[in-house]
Amino acid sequence: MLYYLFKYLNEAFDLPGAGVFEYISFRAGAAVITSLIISLLFGKRWINYLNRKQVGETIRDLGLEGQLEKQGTPTMGGLIILASIIVPTLLFAKLDNIYILLMLFTTIWLGALGFLDDYIKVFKKKKQGLNGKYKIAGQITLGLVVGLVMYFNPAVVVREKQKVVQEVVINLEESGPSTSFAQDQKQSTKTTIPFFKNNEFDYAVLLKWLGDGYEKWAFLIFIPIVIFIIVGVSNGTNLTDGMDGLATGTSAIIGITLGILAWVSGNIIFADYLNIMYLPDVGELTIYISAFVGATVGFLWFNTYPAQVFMGDTGSLSLGGIIAVFAIIIRKELLIPILCGIFLAESLSVILQVSYFKYTKKKFGVGRRIFKMAPLHHHYQKKGYPEPKVVLRFFIVGIMLSVFTIVTLKLR
Numbered sequence: 001m002l003y004y005l006f007k008y009l010n011e012a013f014d015l016p017g018a019g020v021f022e023y024i025s026f027r028a029g030a031a032v033i034t035s036l037i038i039s040l041l042f043g044k045r046w047i048n049y050l051n052r053k054q055v056g057e058t059i060r061d062l063g064l065e066g067q068l069e070k071q072g073t074p075t076m077g078g079l080i081i082l083a084s085i086i087v088p089t090l091l092f093a094k095l096d097n098i099y100i101l102l103m104l105f106t107t108i109w110l111g112a113l114g115f116l117d118d119y120i121k122v123f124k125k126k127k128q129g130l131n132g133k134y135k136i137a138g139q140i141t142l143g144l145v146v147g148l149v150m151y152f153n154p155a156v157v158v159r160e161k162q163k164v165v166q167e168v169v170i171n172l173e174e175s176g177p178s179t180s181f182a183q184d185q186k187q188s189t190k191t192t193i194p195f196f197k198n199n200e201f202d203y204a205v206l207l208k209w210l211g212d213g214y215e216k217w218a219f220l221i222f223i224p225i226v227i228f229i230i231v232g233v234s235n236g237t238n239l240t241d242g243m244d245g246l247a248t249g250t251s252a253i254i255g256i257t258l259g260i261l262a263w264v265s266g267n268i269i270f271a272d273y274l275n276i277m278y279l280p281d282v283g284e285l286t287i288y289i290s291a292f293v294g295a296t297v298g299f300l301w302f303n304t305y306p307a308q309v310f311m312g313d314t315g316s317l318s319l320g321g322i323i324a325v326f327a328i329i330i331r332k333e334l335l336i337p338i339l340c341g342i343f344l345a346e347s348l349s350v351i352l353q354v355s356y357f358k359y360t361k362k363k364f365g366v367g368r369r370i371f372k373m374a375p376l377h378h379h380y381q382k383k384g385y386p387e388p389k390v391v392l393r394f395f396i397v398g399i400m401l402s403v404f405t406i407v408t409l410k411l412r
Helices: 002-013 018-022 024-052 078-092 098-122 132-152 203-210 219-240 246-265 268-274 282-303 312-329 333-339 341-364 376-382 387-407
Strands: 161-165 177-181 190-192 200-202
Touching: 002 018, 002 078, 018 024, 024 078, 024 282, 078 098, 078 282, 078 312, 098 132, 098 282, 098 312, 132 219, 132 312, 177 268, 190 333, 200 203, 203 219, 219 246, 219 312, 219 333, 219 341, 246 268, 246 282, 246 312, 246 333, 246 387, 282 312, 312 333, 333 341, 333 387, 341 376, 341 387, 376 387
Parallel strands: none
Antiparallel strands: 161 177, 190 200
16 A cells, blocks of 8 residues: 555655655565564554453363463464564555465465364364364365466466577677577466476476367366465464464574565566576565565564464464465475475374374274374474474474575576
């Protein structure tokens, strides 16, 4: 909203300084600061309100050190994160940008889904919360919407690389093909794939066996992949939210990396230099992800050990879905196994634990476990590591994975 106001003031009255709102870097910085202020000010008031209403978390005794001390800690703190993302985005982003609209829809949709789950747990006193099949249905619906928009909306385009011949200046033998971008924009199902020379992969190729015209059926493979990624990452974040600050801090690290990737993908100079896909108008997402990072860091102020508030499913479902949809929009979703390695490890630990337990119980009559407890962070807690140490070491691993994710742009 402020973008349009200052744009009008600049064009109509040539107001000094108003033109700074044209710069993504300025608006991204303003979004970070605003989201931090909102999360810190609104967060304290919301926590006090939750305490007065005695909206506390019910803790199940799992035999973990310090676990029962968290009994009664306010939950539904994810509303702090959502408010700190949505308000700065509305203030500083271009609201006619299809990517911004899609991210706002994702934030509100998953926030509402998670809020409903928390509401049932806290106010209806049903520990299981929203039925799992309804959660999955909500996530699948979001994936369907995102997939349809990404595939059919004419505003979602790329400018593909083309080979041009360099001008010969001195030595003809030293000249050769160089990469630049075509002038025309087109819809595409291409994405970035790490470690390959071309660095691009077209989902439509998976249907090449259909014969001529197979490209027009690409949505049959593209949309299910989008749904799978959103459901997987969203639930992975939910599983990670088991220690004070773990999911929040990890999401902030991932958010910073996604911001860098969005910035370079939406800037034709950086995209050409890095020889990656150029996505017109996607640079505007830098404002959104800046608000996301500010919101998660601001929430971490209250969520760090010992936590004053838990985000609940209102936050955890939203964070994972936001990360997944953002990665899909900037066409870096195939980097998620690296970038979101913490979420992946947490999810795999649960899958392996449950599968192995069922297998051994069926074969030997007694279920056996791979880990002392799943998800993975509880395994280390059971081994005697203090909670703050486990969280901090997961952060360090998350930072290493984020750096490696960026490096993969040039590792081919």
